[in-house]
Amino acid sequence: MTGVRADPARRRRTAAAGALGGLAAAGAGLAAAGLAAALVRPESSPLTAVGGAVVDRTPTAVKEWAVRSFGTSDKLVLTLGIATVLALLSAGAGILGVRSPRAGCAVAAAVGLLGAAAALSRPEAGWKDALPSLAGAAVAAGVLYLLVTAVRRPRPAGGGPAGTWPMDRRGFGRLLAATVAASAVAGYAGRRLGAHGSAGATASRDGLVLPPPAAPAPPVPAGAELRVPGVGPFLTPAGDFYRVDTALVVPRVDAGTWRLTLHGDGIPRPLSLTLPQLLARPLTEHDITLCCVSNEVGGPYVGNARWLGVRLADLLREAGVRPPSRGGPADQLVARSVDGMTIGTPVETVMDGRDALLAVGMNGEPLPFAHGFPVRMVVPGLYGYVSACKWLTELRLTTFAAYDAYWVRRSWAQQAPVKTQSRIDTPRPYAKLAPGRVAVAGVAWAQHRGISRVEVRADGGPWREARLGDADGADTWRQWVWPWEAAPGEHTLEVRATDGRGDVQTQEVRDTLPDGATGWHSVRVSVHG
Numbered sequence: 001m002t003g004v005r006a007d008p009a010r011r012r013r014t015a016a017a018g019a020l021g022g023l024a025a026a027g028a029g030l031a032a033a034g035l036a037a038a039l040v041r042p043e044s045s046p047l048t049a050v051g052g053a054v055v056d057r058t059p060t061a062v063k064e065w066a067v068r069s070f071g072t073s074d075k076l077v078l079t080l081g082i083a084t085v086l087a088l089l090s091a092g093a094g095i096l097g098v099r100s101p102r103a104g105c106a107v108a109a110a111v112g113l114l115g116a117a118a119a120l121s122r123p124e125a126g127w128k129d130a131l132p133s134l135a136g137a138a139v140a141a142g143v144l145y146l147l148v149t150a151v152r153r154p155r156p157a158g159g160g161p162a163g164t165w166p167m168d169r170r171g172f173g174r175l176l177a178a179t180v181a182a183s184a185v186a187g188y189a190g191r192r193l194g195a196h197g198s199a200g201a202t203a204s205r206d207g208l209v210l211p212p213p214a215a216p217a218p219p220v221p222a223g224a225e226l227r228v229p230g231v232g233p234f235l236t237p238a239g240d241f242y243r244v245d246t247a248l249v250v251p252r253v254d255a256g257t258w259r260l261t262l263h264g265d266g267i268p269r270p271l272s273l274t275l276p277q278l279l280a281r282p283l284t285e286h287d288i289t290l291c292c293v294s295n296e297v298g299g300p301y302v303g304n305a306r307w308l309g310v311r312l313a314d315l316l317r318e319a320g321v322r323p324p325s326r327g328g329p330a331d332q333l334v335a336r337s338v339d340g341m342t343i344g345t346p347v348e349t350v351m352d353g354r355d356a357l358l359a360v361g362m363n364g365e366p367l368p369f370a371h372g373f374p375v376r377m378v379v380p381g382l383y384g385y386v387s388a389c390k391w392l393t394e395l396r397l398t399t400f401a402a403y404d405a406y407w408v409r410r411s412w413a414q415q416a417p418v419k420t421q422s423r424i425d426t427p428r429p430y431a432k433l434a435p436g437r438v439a440v441a442g443v444a445w446a447q448h449r450g451i452s453r454v455e456v457r458a459d460g461g462p463w464r465e466a467r468l469g470d471a472d473g474a475d476t477w478r479q480w481v482w483p484w485e486a487a488p489g490e491h492t493l494e495v496r497a498t499d500g501r502g503d504v505q506t507q508e509v510r511d512t513l514p515d516g517a518t519g520w521h522s523v524r525v526s527v528h529g
């Protein structure tokens, strides 16, 4: 070894330089990989690929915990976690590399192979998906080699006070600066190139003119909106609509090249449609509240929108599909997205007369990319994971016995109708209120059965009927409000809804797994004079 002897101060310095070199090499590798991924596809970048592979392999209980703890930031937390592990590994590789450049480079190569393997394991992946990680590993290993060699090189004569800095400090510093600069340039180029790569998709969305509905939705009844401060609008703006999916980068599908295929068991006339062909069919507009099975009692993963789309039942009939009740052989419709998500929906439900849609529009606009552009499914009355496939590209008929979709393989129920739920949106939990009249208000939903009553009670007292906003069909939530005379003290408010069939929301507390949480939402508040 050169210049590294037992002196602990020197050791620390070379180790620090090695760690710094390792981090810089990893940064260079990631920048190079990002540049390559912009050319291949965004999902193939190593952090995204490893993140996606982790998502797919994470046990359901851990995933539910992550969603509970981090909400919609769970993806950010995951990416930061992976970046932290990578940073530690890189720093270690640098420290090791000062002792043995080969060993350091081997670590870089191994990490790159792991990234490549993750990218190849993703659904819809091709061999090209391995390239960004491999390119990144090659760059990282090369840069690491140069940097650790500089650390090992002895200090040139007259290069600073001997004994404090054993290596070629200036050479190392220059190399480090050059690496950081080159990485920044490559990173920027990757971003620009990535934006350029999805420019076609963006233009296809900007240029999409949605045809008017053949069957428009009636206007939302004026009385549906109770206008109580603290309760969101009746129709949730797309920008505020909850988002739940496994995609670490939002797929940006070019509508110009998009196709939908419909095939499988018992389809005499399989279909393959472009977007203009789909849009040439009569469009239906319908207000539907969508909610997630992972939504806990009182949780935020529910939203209401005006959807525009082709009735799925019409398309199935056009292809010659019969529901099981009419002797059709397939009871499950499996939707597949461009990112390999699979979502299984009962054929019977889709064809029972409800407005199950292949949606292209949300609140009067083409679907946002995050919500499934260009086409997604929405089925009133079913949780999203069994009905609402975004970035849809394939519909296949099969049976529940023959095929388990993505979430079903992860312990969720095969079939999951929405459970009756109600939520107190105001007052907020632990609010400090002044005594007197307080508007207790929120929303209640039981899609496709409708909501017939909402009741509220304070401190376990008698149930009081809340005033309901006007119903906008049976497939949307209803707002409710109850005027409460708040007396000083600590109080618990509870809510329960009754659906359109007269069934009262159950008090039984059940977890989100396997088919949706139950129980009553309650909020504790304190009232001070």
Ligand SMILES: Nc1nc2c(c(=O)[nH]1)N[C@H]1C(S)=C(S)[C@@H](COP(=O)(O)O)O[C@H]1N2
Pocket: 241, 242, 243, 244, 245, 246, 247, 290, 291, 292, 293, 337, 338, 339, 341, 370, 371, 372, 383, 384, 385, 388, 389, 390, 391
């Ligand atoms: N392609 C794809 N579609 C998907 C998902 C997904 O992970 N990938 N998640 C489903 C789930 S679990 C829900 S609750 C809804 C959420 O739709 P949103 O994000 O538009 O609110 O999308 C569904 N469709």
Ligand SMILES: [Mo]
Pocket: 244, 291, 292, 293, 294, 383, 384, 385
């Ligand atoms: Mo969901």
